[in-house]
């Protein structure tokens with residue numbers, strides 16, 4: 001490989017690493033009724049352990065961009081089925097919410113998580 005190709009490669013690698021910042025989440029003022037209901041559930045049940053507006057961890061991983069990234073913190077695919085399972089059944093020290101949330105509340109929460 002010549003010198004020019006190496007530096008182009010290095011630059012594109014840097015770009016790929018540097019571009020990790022996500023586009024902003026949907027503003028709270030623009031949430032639908034369903035998403036806003038999910039936000040209220042998040043605040044009461046989840047925000048003690050998870051930040052919604054950053055990828056930085058609190059007790060659990062930050063959830064900004066949860067569904068806009070291909071994988072969850074655990075490496076599992078970021079899809080509704082997987083996230084719903086984590087919420088209903090828990091994961092290591094994260095408690096299960098299967099007995100706390102109704103089916104409708106779980107759906108509202110997922111709708112809100114999609115806005116992050």
Ligand code: HEC
Pocket residue numbers: 042045046047048049050059060061072073074075076083086087091092093094095097109
């Ligand atoms: C008592 C603290 C606590 C609460 C409350 C909590 N979590 Fe968690 N959560 C965690 C921890 C810790 C992890 C990391 C678990 C692990 O993989 O070791 C986690 C992981 C997750 C993950 C990533 C799962 C994966 O596969 O990587 C999601 C999504 C999540 N939580 C969503 C929620 C939602 C939504 C709520 C509210 C219903 C919630 N959590 C409430 C502590 C909590």
